[in-house]
Amino acid sequence: MAGFSLRCGDCGALLRSVEEAQEHAKMTSHASFSESTEAVLNLVCVSCGKPCRSKTETDLHTKRTGHADFVDKTLEAAKPIELEAPKMEVAASEENAAVTASERAQSEDMMIAEVDKKLLEELESMGFPTARATRALHYSGNNDLEAAINWIADHEEDPDIDQMPLVSINSNTEASKPSLTPEEVKMKAQELRERARKKKDEEDKRMEREREKERIRVGKELLAAKKMEEENERKQLIELRKAEKEEEKRAREKIRQRLEEDKAERRRKLGLPPEDPVAAKPTPPPVDEKKSALPIKPVTKVERMRDSLRFLKQNHKEDDAKVKRAFQTLLTYVGNVAKNPNEEKFRKIRLNNPTFQDRVGSFHGGVEFLEICGFEKQEDGEFLFLPRDKVDMAVLNSAGSELNSAITNPFFGVL
Structure with missing residues (x-):
């Protein structure tokens, strides 16, 4: 095969031409060269077009300019060298x-x-x-x-x-001084080669230090990104657990209220007087006295809304996607009325509408939720209508909050 480069027998460098070999010999005092079929690399930077002939040169170019994309045009530029x-x-x-x-x-x-x-x-x-x-x-x-x-x-x-x-011709020339002996010439050549080798070793060490610094920097960035991701996951887990505890707390309170109601109902059927809370609890804390007070109307409706949505989900838990669609449809009805209370078209719903039946009407609890929000059945039960004078923005806002909680909380209605 034809030779595409000259290889230095002392350091292994590949050179494109005889001129480069002579220049290399002049700089390093290397004198052993042989023809090689391996072409000198021609890696061209995509960003600025600078050619690089080795991996070391591409690393230096990337470090100095930030350009990291190179095109290998070695085969395009490879030509047989002319030795004569x-x-x-x-x-x-x-x-x-x-x-x-x-x-x-x-x-x-x-x-x-x-x-x-x-x-x-x-x-x-x-x-x-x-x-x-x-x-x-x-x-x-x-x-x-x-x-x-x-x-x-x-x-x-x-x-x-x-x-x-x-x-x-007329100038006086000095006598030639004695030249170096062959041994001194060899020592000088060896000294030059040693200097070139040391210079190359120093450059390699410097490049290795630069690469090590780059590896450390990238490692630190990856570690910081990983810590940030773990911190975000931890915050999400805390929020999720907090939502679970809130839901459990509401469920326990609901069960406690039902037990109290059942207990009072049994005493009534047995003809016993109602239990005296003071006698049952000689020293009730002030918090219990506040809880014994009757809740105001919006709080009662909120509890009824939550029960209605929980009932809807528990009775149709085999199809979670349709339940979530029903919640989103109810949120749309409530939101339209809250944004446009004067528009009658948003306050009137046809019950036998196929879309309404498919999304809400076929679910037990859907129509009841709208009635809690203020909608009333009219015209022999054909329509649900919310009169303008009965639009309560506080009730509608509470309904929107409960629907958002039911949609986003994965544990809603589990207990």
């Missing part, structure tokens, strides 16, 4: 630079600067063009390989970076 053309171009550029420098030297009495041959060969073996290596050695002192490499890195953007350095 760049070399030819480099050779041609070096030849042109040498010819230009020679022409300039002849026309201006200038000569190409002399540099240390061994250092020049070492730079060329690293992949640097001859003109660039010569210029770097000349301007960096011509005595240190690392200084020359640093000079190239600092002057990459110079327009004349690939032109041979010229000096005057």
